[in-house]
Amino acid sequence: MTGEAPAIFVALEQSDLGAAIRQSAWLFPVANVGHILALVMFAGALAVMDIRLLGGLSATSPARVLMRARSIAIAAFVLLAATGFLLFTAEASHLILNPVFQIKLALIGLGLANLAIFEFGVKRAVTDLGPGVAMPASAKTAGLMSLAIWIVVAACGRTIAYF
Amino acid sequence: MLRVMTAASAIVLAAGAAFAHHGWGSYDAAKPVTVAGPIVTSKYENPHATVTVRSEGKVWTVTLAPTSRMSTRGASEKVIAVGKSISAYGYPSTATPDEMRAERITVDGKTFEMR
Numbered sequence: 001m002t003g004e005a006p007a008i009f010v011a012l013e014q015s016d017l018g019a020a021i022r023q024s025a026w027l028f029p030v031a032n033v034g035h036i037l038a039l040v041m042f043a044g045a046l047a048v049m050d051i052r053l054l055g056g057l058s059a060t061s062p063a064r065v066l067m068r069a070r071s072i073a074i075a076a077f078v079l080l081a082a083t084g085f086l087l088f089t090a091e092a093s094h095l096i097l098n099p100v101f102q103i104k105l106a107l108i109g110l111g112l113a114n115l116a117i118f119e120f121g122v123k124r125a126v127t128d129l130g131p132g133v134a135m136p137a138s139a140k141t142a143g144l145m146s147l148a149i150w151i152v153v154a155a156c157g158r159t160i161a162y163f
Numbered sequence: 164m165l166r167v168m169t170a171a172s173a174i175v176l177a178a179g180a181a182f183a184h185h186g187w188g189s190y191d192a193a194k195p196v197t198v199a200g201p202i203v204t205s206k207y208e209n210p211h212a213t214v215t216v217r218s219e220g221k222v223w224t225v226t227l228a229p230t231s232r233m234s235t236r237g238a239s240e241k242v243i244a245v246g247k248s249i250s251a252y253g254y255p256s257t258a259t260p261d262e263m264r265a266e267r268i269t270v271d272g273k274t275f276e277m278r
Binding site: 021022023024025027028029032090091162163 | 189206208209210230231
């Protein structure tokens with residue numbers, strides 16, 4: 001299986017970093033647990049944002065809710081990417097060929113694209129709305145897409161080891 | 164709308180938990196094999212240790228447990244050193260030929276559980 005992987009992923013796995021992650025008694029477990037803790041943080045912040053976009057938590061204006069949760073979501077995503085990179089490096093040549101991992105990567109791309117559409121488009125329609133005001137359909141779509149995509153990303157992450 | 168989504172999330176999570184049961188995936192628990200012979204290569208690494216074992220003219224890749232669990236159970240790096248004679252009972256991979264996931268191994272008359 002290793003032979004089929006693109007050379008860059010084989011090189012990454014065989015790098016000093018890859019060897020260090022595999023051979024250290026604590027590095028892999030720390031990255032593993034850190035990835036889950038970051039996921040919990042990310043999912044929490046993201047759910048708050050998406051629920052606000054869908055019209056929940058309407059006692060507070062959307063801009064306030066989104067701004068607060070956003071910084072937590074960004075910090076958590078950075079932590080997810082960093083710990084994910086460590087976990088990936090340990091077994092890069094296998095993981096890159098894993099179908100579930102490939103689906104997960106594609107969905108992360110889709111999730112980020114959805115976020116970009118929101119940031120550069122939909123956001124303008126909601127930033128000036130006050131508390132209790134009904135959310136526009138574009139915001140609801142963005143929130144629903146986001147929830148659906150990231151839930152499947154998390155499910156894929158948990159499932160990689162079984163394929 | 165929110166209620167529907169909560170229900171949908173619960174279903175996804177429940178399905179995930181059900182699938183995560185041991186034996187699901189690419190190892191055939193219905194056809195256990197025992198691979199016995201000398202250890203050719205040995206990696207005491209995360210996420211799980213592996214050895215290759217020469218047995219009946221084939222070289223098997225035997226997937227073991229995470230190093231923390233191995234060492235807790237006394238299966239240190241020395242126990243699975245190259246040249247040692249090992250007997251591994253486990254399930255063959257349905258994806259990679261001559262690969263198996265060990266349920267337990269026996270080295271020098273001592274048996275170590277891997278699950």
